[in-house]
Amino acid sequence: QSVLTQPPSASGTPGQRVTISCSGSSSDIGSNTVNWYQQVPGTAPKLLIYANDQRPSGVPDRLSASKSGTSASLAISGLQSDDEADYYCSAWDDRLNGPVFGGGTKLTVL
Amino acid sequence: QITLKESGPTLVKPTQTLTLTCTVSGFSLTSSGVSVGWIRQPPGKALEWLGFSFWDGDQRYRPSLKGRLTIIRDTSKNQVFLTMKNMDPTDTGTYYCAHRPDSGGFHFWGQGTLVTVSS
Numbered sequence: 576q577s578v579l580t581q582p583p584s585a586s587g588t589p590g591q592r593v594t595i596s597c598s599g600s601s602s603d604i605g606s607n608t609v610n611w612y613q614q615v616p617g618t619a620p621k622l623l624i625y626a627n628d629q630r631p632s633g634v635p636d637r638l639s640a641s642k643s644g645t646s647a648s649l650a651i652s653g654l655q656s657d658d659e660a661d662y663y664c665s666a667w668d669d670r671l672n673g674p675v676f677g678g679g680t681k682l683t684v685l
Numbered sequence: 686q687i688t689l690k691e692s693g694p695t696l697v698k699p700t701q702t703l704t705l706t707c708t709v710s711g712f713s714l715t716s717s718g719v720s721v722g723w724i725r726q727p728p729g730k731a732l733e734w735l736g737f738s739f740w741d742g743d744q745r746y747r748p749s750l751k752g753r754l755t756i757i758r759d760t761s762k763n764q765v766f767l768t769m770k771n772m773d774p775t776d777t778g779t780y781y782c783a784h785r786p787d788s789g790g791f792h793f794w795g796q797g798t799l800v801t802v803s804s
Contacts, residue, residue, distance in 0.1 A: 577731050610790035612732075619781055619797050620732065625790030663732055667789070673747060674722075674791075676732040 578603060579664050579677035586683040592652040595680045597664030598645065603675055605645040607667035614661045614679075623662075624649065651682075659684045687711035689721070689782050689795035696801050697772050703800060707765040707782030714760050715740055718787030721765045723756065726797075727778040737785070738765045772802045 580598040587593040599605065608627045612620040622631055624640040627647070637652045647666075651658055664677040693705035707721060714721065723735040736746040736756045744756045755768040765782060779799045783791035 608789055612791075619794040620791070621794070622790050622792050625792070626788055629788075631792060665732075665790070671734075671748065673737070673745060674734045676734070678731045 577678035578668060578671075578675035579666065581662075581664060581677035581680045583678065584681045584683065586685055587651075587654045588685045589654055589656065591654045592650060593654060593682065594651075595649045595662050595664075595682070597647045597649070597677050599647075599666060599675075600645055602670045603645075603666040603668040604642065604647055606669060609640070609642050609647040610665045610674075611640055611647075611649045612663045612665065614663065616661065620663065654684055656684050658682060687784055687793045689784060689793060691780060691782055691795045691798040693780075693798055693800070695799060696803065698804050699773055699802055701772050703767075703769045703772050703776070705767045705780055705782075705798065705800075707767070707795060709763050709765070709782075709784070712784065714738070714758055714763060714765065720785045721758075722783050722785050722791060723765075723767045724781045724783060724791070725776075725778045726781070727775075730778070735767070735780075774802045776800070777802045 611624040613623050614620040627642045628640050640649045661679045663679050668675040689709045719740045720737045722737050726732050738756045738758050746754050753770045758765045779797040781797045782795045784793040
């Protein structure tokens, strides 16, 4: 059971906007920044968002993220077929003294 | 260009010791604020952080693995090593090493190496 809670699945049609939520606690999201990763099955995770809302170079601005209290969310607008992947949130956990991950959300583009 | 690559055995027997190597390029293991993390992913499951090798030579381990896990580095060869003792079938999964700067998040990942624990 993962420390951070994500919905197991999400879906949308091309062009739509979808959001993926991530719920944690005071010792992780509540007191540290959140990162988001995309993982296409069979490949390594790719960083999409760090420090709550920062996009690394090369990540399109149709991806955005926010954090409030002990929860965070990732939004993908203008959904495309190659957005179909697993998405993981992560945050530093002060109890673990290391990062924790969510259970992952499988995004399907219908 | 930052790259990381894991290497090591694909199959280990229960109770054996696993040693994986992460060879990095494009950055220095001693760059201030930089760490190299090890993360694993059982088949079909979520990511799990295992440990860090920090820029200053320090290490940090997942508490549940302390005693089984050792992370060391060879800065002259730009390599970070993970050693895990007493492997169990539940340790089967893809093992990744990844670059983490001071700003947080694992910005660059290796391709991963699948390790199967089976007799």
